[in-house]
Amino acid sequence: MNKNFLTLGLATVLYASCFAQVKPLVANKDAIRFSKAINPDNAYKHLSVLASDAYEGRETGTKGAWMAADYIRDYFKSLGLKAPVNGSYFQNIDLVNYSVSESMLTINGQPKVAYKDFLIASNAVGLNGFTFSTDDIVFAGYGVTKDGYNDYEGLNVDGKVVLVFLSGDPTVKSGEKQTGRQLLMAKARKTSYLAQAKAKAVIFIDPSLDNITEEQKAAYTKGSNLMKTQDNIDRMKKQNPFTTISISTATANDILKTAGTSVEAVQKKIAETSKPASQTINVAISASAMKKETPVRCENVLGFLEGSDPVLKKEVVVLTGHYDHIGITPEVEGPDKINNGADDDGSGTTGVLLMAKAFVDAKKAGKGPKRSILFMTVVGEEKGLWGSEWYSLHPVFPVENTIANLNTDMIGRTGEEYLGKPDSANYIYSVGSNMLSSDLGKLSEQVNATYTKMKLDYKYDDPKDPERIYYRSDHYNFAKLGIPIIFYYDGMLQQDYHRPGDEVSKINFPLLAKRAQLTYYTAWELANRAKRPAVDMDGKGNPK
Structure with a gap:
């Protein structure tokens, strides 16, 4: 059975089973x-x-x-x-698989390896792909805005590439782990906030990329299938997915070292001060990706x-x-x-x-x-x-x-x-x-x-x-x-x-x-x- 819920109305009455009260048929x-x-x-x-x-x-x-x-x-x-x-x-x-092809990420001119140093998911790439280059990015810590804590305070992210941690929340008690569902919801909130703030793209620091297994790599690279009806095609043409890129801790450190810090140092500073460590980092970053369409039986x-x-x-x-x-x-x-x-x-x-x-x-x-x-x-x-x-x-x-x-x-x-x-x-x-x-x-x-x-x-x-x-x-x-x-x-x-x-x-x-x-x-x-x-x-x- 399908896991998704549809949200249409249903106005009916309940019927009690009452075969003892129903006149049976003549058994055939x-x-x-x-x-x-x-x-x-x-x-x-x-x-x-x-x-x-x-x-x-x-x-x-x-x-x-x-x-x-x-x-x-x-x-x-x-x-x-x-x-x-x-x-x-x-x-x-008519089913097609949409997968990412020709994905590229460079930091200060140094190319990174896809599905090892970084990941660009197929649902983050529009039908026509994307490309961007920038000489500075905004690091916004955990990307959290709640309970009097605001990683974006004083920052202007309009047109900017923003770097945030995928997991973690400085407003949550130490030792409390986020479930998989909570992580997905947190990622969606962060992405939605930055999209509405007109950021150019978001780069998530994702520790799960630090040691990718071959099975995980296969899952990441297989793309996503979509039934190709005209409605779906029209909907995809209208959509312009907000660009999201996931990077490993090592790749994040390559970015943060330009500002004289590291993932560990930033996390320690935020934990000790209970204050954001957001800043603009002067670093040259380029990224691009195309979407490939393959028919599927x-x-x-x-x-x-x-x-x-x-x-x-x-x-x-x-x-x-x-x-x-x-x-x-x-x-x-x-x-x-x-x-x-x-x-x-x-x-x-x-x-x-x-x-x-x-x-x-x-x-x-x-x-x-x-x-x-x-x-x-x-x-x-x-x-x-x-x-x-x-x-x-x-x-x-x-x-x-x-x-x-x-x-x-x-x-x-x-x-x-x-x-x-x-x-x-x-x-x-x-x-x-x-x-x-x-x-x-x-x-x-x-x-x-x-x-x-x-x-x-x-x-x-x-x-x-x-x-x-x-x-x-x-x-x-x-x-x-x-x-x-x-x-x-x-x-x-x-x-x-x-x-x-x-x-x-x-x-x-x-x-x-x-x-x-x-x-x-x-x-x-x-x-x-x-x-x-x-x-x-x-x-x-x-x-x-």
Whole structure:
């Protein structure tokens, strides 16, 4: 699941799960018969591959994600699903990597070594790059302005290059360490202050560059991927990132020695006097960088099962799960650096594969669905719902013919609220079923009452949900198009979330299979009933 929160309003009501009070459907024997393909053993076969160390955490735009895409494509092909994208199972996404090229920093005419003495990140370089030269800089200590302490007092930074420490704060008690998040926030504050003060650039003294490992160097140099939509291109053209450069302690000392001091001496002086040591330093500094654009392989994987009814087959039910995760994190403590993403979202992807097998088996036996079904595993969810957004901008099947999206994102574990409870192995968070269609909400309850009898928890339909779960997975890009959705989710937000501990060994496979069966039975009803679910709600859970 995507970590970012979107800040759109949500005005809806909570719906209590009440399958005991809902009139069940007449159980369909064929649906039950073919659901047997959705079982723990088959789930393990897929997930043990997709979430293995060999797939390196399946980060978008990397080898691991390509391996996962190939695995899913080959499985869809083995089932006999149609390749719906002009004869391909891949819907290619226009993804590019923006990295820094030709970066340069000189101090008094002496060149420094990139990714050793200094670092220029790709997000600090505009589309056209930057270059500057100066004969003097402003050293502003820690760049702190609070609690009666002001490193900028009496300084004019307009048009100047400013040198500050990245970490540390003289107003904080000695011995208190800043967390990683606090460091990021402090850096953002310092950068924002100097940008608003119209400084030319900021140079951060960053001790983490003093002993860069090869792994860290690789992480620094890989750049950043961006889905290349016209909106993104236009936005980048309008942006002019404030230039930031990070330097090592040794490089900082090369600058400070011109003023007869050093990093250690300045820090000691500030600590002893509790006063700023800011000054203008006469030193010749030049810097430049260009941005390089490189295409990156990236694709959604689609398999299509055509419906059996001559009229209804033009309508499509879309079943989704995202196969990407966050890859390898070298900075994590401990020997395990791979974020396997077994639950997030290897479990949901596995659910899509299991449902594909069940529906294909039904069709081979002459019991195929009347409407068509698109099985789609999407990429880039962790980057900002990229894959589903791309599909929403470039739909393979007409939006007006897409009757519903059922999205499985994290269905393999027990969330914190259910740990140790009697129903810990018989629940699922059902998100958004009533946002656009009261028909779909009612159908979901009827299906559950008939087949799976799970507890449907609607907690995340609460408009006051602080986690904003409704906006954080791929179903949302369908909902924005006015397509009814249900998002199935286990609620695991703390234990192992986006960490190497999200391993196959921690998956509850019987529970994964049961949740996938609930999704399958709901899809079966959607694909076979006479009428599609009416869109009678406003997208926020209010009747139109």
